[in-house]
Amino acid sequence: MAKLYFHYSTMNAGKSTILLQASHNYRERGMETLLLTARLDTRAGPGRIASRIGIGEPAQTFGPADDLFDIIESRLARGPCACAFIDEAQFLTRDQVWQLARAVDDLNVPVMCYGLRVDFRGDLFPGSAALLALADEMREVRTICHCGRKATMVVRMGPDGQPAKDGAQVQIGGNETYLSLCRRHWREAMGDG
Numbered sequence: 001m002a003k004l005y006f007h008y009s010t011m012n013a014g015k016s017t018i019l020l021q022a023s024h025n026y027r028e029r030g031m032e033t034l035l036l037t038a039r040l041d042t043r044a045g046p047g048r049i050a051s052r053i054g055i056g057e058p059a060q061t062f063g064p065a066d067d068l069f070d071i072i073e074s075r076l077a078r079g080p081c082a083c084a085f086i087d088e089a090q091f092l093t094r095d096q097v098w099q100l101a102r103a104v105d106d107l108n109v110p111v112m113c114y115g116l117r118v119d120f121r122g123d124l125f126p127g128s129a130a131l132l133a134l135a136d137e138m139r140e141v142r143t144i145c146h147c148g149r150k151a152t153m154v155v156r157m158g159p160d161g162q163p164a165k166d167g168a169q170v171q172i173g174g175n176e177t178y179l180s181l182c183r184r185h186w187r188e189a190m191g192d193g
């Protein structure tokens with residue numbers, strides 16, 4: 001039976017690298033895959049999943065208005081597809097996570113989602129909340145804080161080098177950088193130490 005998977009982590013844990021490796025594993029066995037990423041992510045240029053270690057693949061993009069069941073169904077109509085991979089899955093809407101769940105159940109295609117669990121304020125992204133509720137299997141992609149503990153939180157550093165305390169959940173094209181921290185050091189950075 002196909003399943004809906006959610007691989008979650010904080011920033012810079014290597015999710016895209018793991019996604020690309022998993023897709024490659026299908027392709028080197030002669031199976032095709034569908035790669036999708038959020039349209040608002042322009043870090044790697046339009047329609048591309050890229051990892052920080054330098055590998056990348058072209059990908060179809062989705063916006064909040066796209067029906068992902070339809071996209072997967074029309075991909076299957078063109079020929080066999082062993083697995084659908086979704087990068088930046090935190091940007092899925094709740095409806096789109098249900099569309100993916102329907103694709104798994106009714107089209108019998110595995111769907112592997114990769115995304116961030118929480119934003120810089122410590123709140124779940126909508127796509128991640130829906131995936132935590134609906135996924136058949138969840139796996140944490142681990143990375144570490146500067147202290148060596150597991151990093152589960154992220155701070156957004158503004159252009160002034162100070163952690164942002166508020167602002168939009170999604171900010172594209174700014175100069176800010178993100179730092180992954182354990183909860184204790186996140187509280188310290190956010191002034192709740």
Ligand SMILES: [Zn+2]
Pocket residue numbers: 145146147148149181182183184185
């Ligand atoms: Zn720490």
